[in-house]
Amino acid sequence: MSVVDRFLRYVQIDTTSREGVDRVPSTEGQWDLARLLADELRTLGATNIRLSEHCMLQALLPANVDYDVPCVGLIAHLDTSPAVSGANVRPVVHRNYQGGDIVLPGDPTQVLSPARTPILETMIGDDIITSDGTTLLGSDDKAGIAAIMELVARLQADPAIPHGPIAVAFTADEEVGGGIDCFDIDAFGASFAYTVDGETLGEINDETWHARGATVTFTGVSAHPGKARGALVNPAYAMAHFLTLLPPGLRAEHTDGREGFVHPHAGSFDAERATVSLLLRDFTVDGLDLKERALRECAQAAAAAVPGTTVAIDVQEQYRNMREVLDAHPRIVAWALNAARRAGLEARTAPIRGGTDGARLTFRGLPCPNIFTGGHNFHSTTEFNSRRGLEKTTETLVHLVQVIAAAHAPGAASRPDSAVSAPR
Ligand SMILES: [Zn+2]
Known part of the structure; x- marks a missing residue:
């Protein structure tokens, strides 16, 4: 199974959250995806799998190295935005994109156009993934889920990839706020974490307003x-x-x-x-x-x-701007930039013109910048991602766990990698 296959499966589960509901999760559909992911994590050898009463799914991948590495968290959210329907999502793969407009087949008035979305011009030859134009796609944040699950699968398939302990979490009700307040940081067990919920490949978000x-x-x-x-x-x-x-x-x-x-x-x-x-x-x-x-x-x-x-x-x-806290832990952002570079991407930091779950976690004591997913046009019927977007996000995560392990290996301090710092 490829990360694209995973993604196409997850987006077809309706996990639209709802505003104005005073319980978490706000909708039942989020349980469907959480239970499916719990089963898959079990099959993939994850341990300590817990699904909380608030539909917060947490699991652990034990370290496979014999030296101490702090536990890294990887987090994505289960729900999709209530701004656009997420029911009956029919993903469409537009193979070998050659430029120009992409007319979405379920509603020809919905057109993905390089004039409005210039990043498409950089995606020639890629397989673009959209909805059929009648719903959102749900790349936000099922791209993050798919990449994390594919990482878990690769680590299981290849025990030679060295890594420390990895805590993974899939959270409910990110889009309607409040969900993350039900997230149990102590049970999660990570020393620091990354949300995988960003956009442009290579972009690490270390700032909010x-x-x-x-x-x-x-x-x-x-x-x-x-x-x-x-x-x-x-x-x-x-x-x-x-x-x-x-x-x-x-x-x-x-x-x-x-x-x-x-x-x-x-x-x-x-x-x-x-x-x-x-x-x-x-x-x-x-x-x-x-x-x-x-x-x-x-x-x-x-x-x-x-x-x-x-x-x-x-x-x-x-x-508050999470950079206030992240600036005291420069290596966390540097590791993500390093991993993106190793995946062949042009890595850089960028601010988010909004708030994030990661920012809330950061101020609750779990430093948590945000990693790209390759997705664009979130919360709209023209939302899209691509094969390369999903593959590069996965590759970055595979490098990330190794970069973190390498930084803590015996003698790491004398190796150039550990001295890497984030360019500003
Ligand atoms: Zn999101």
């Missing part, structure tokens, strides 16, 4: 509109003015790369109060502080511009 949420509330004075002159102070105008005062350059839709933003995403008003909720995002604390200051100044100015209104500003931390 520093994230804060702001609620800005303008309070006015309510009065009957028929007797409003000199009495009514309508807070809606202060809110509207506030939004126009925010510098356009800070809008999410005007930023990418390492630029942060201030993003109003919800709001409401009535006769007395107008409230708007905003996301503040930046990769540095200083940058985030600047954005918060700008927000506070604009809110005060807007209240001053509508006499009679007052403003209350509440800012809460949401999560």
